[in-house]
Amino acid sequence: MSKRDYYEVLGVEKSASKEEIKKSYRKLARQYHPDVNKEPDAAEKFKEVKEAYETLSNDQKRAQYDQFGHAGMNGGQGFGGFSGAQDFGGFGDIFDMFFGGGGRRRDPNAPQQGADLQYTMVLDFEEAIFGKETDIVIPKEEECQTCHGSGAKPGTKPTTCSHCNGSGQLNTEQNTPFGRVVNRRACHHCSGTGKIIAEKCTTCTGKGTVKKNKKIHINIPAGIDEGQQIRVAGKGEPGKNGGPAGDLYVVIQVRKHDFFMREGDNIFCELPLTFTQAALGDEVEVPTVHGKVKLKIPAGTQTGKTFRLKGKGAPNVRGYGQGDQHIKVRVVTPTKLSERQKDLLREFNEIAGNNSIEEQDDSLFQRFKRAFKGD
């Protein structure tokens, strides 16, 4: 089944403002929330709406989506510049909106999305160009198998905190010069969880989760570049109270290459030529990331001249073609000459005459000469 357009899902125009998107999302989220809507496809619709909102409410993701469509999001794995954590709070926002949560405090018993995780992956220059599949191992909180997440010793159950009646919050009243102020703060008897665990599970010491090294398969797309990140949906920390897991962000760093340099999809390098090669012309072999390529150097090639090898750059990470390799020539003046070589050069100079520079049909030399005349 093809994926529906995010704007269509939210029922807004492409030019919709952030406010319009948010409004429409809230309306639809309320309509399809699985706790409210018992139709069989409600959960699916809710997920679709949530995903659309997650993308369109984030400026960077929206721009990416506008430009590349679903292809840019790669079925749960998206690429983009480094943007840090998501600004979407998961189910919590919706519950706030249902129960008029006001403020940022949430019902501790409401489903909560797990935290996002970040992993930095260092790639070799070529690995970034060709992509790779790899497994990474990250320490991750997992539901404790002994207590199945309750945090209570097997055979016992957490009880509702009597101080806050399970809300996780306590109101404290304070007299200030401005009048009486009521503060809501996390209940310190239950640490804001709303539950008291009399006998803690010994495996997780009551946390309900244990840290485990988890192997995750990552598909690095060809053409990825420094600073870009791959979002692996649902591979972050597990959610609480049945909420969804967070996401894993793999941030890419690329090692420098000692010959190639990359800018976007194009690769740059400098080609050293002897002055005889430059003067007489030559055919040389040039390394590219795709293997050696023969390059014809025309006679009279100057330092700074650039050649382009079409399609020998990096593939576009979104699958839009392939970059080029740009080769900049640098003529290297010999520093160690034998006596015989020096003699030949002196002879060359005599034949060329001391005016050889002036005879060059080159605007640089013309400008160079004019600069002296102006003295």
Ligand SMILES: [Zn+2]
């Ligand atoms: Zn446990």
Ligand SMILES: [Zn+2]
């Ligand atoms: Zn409490």
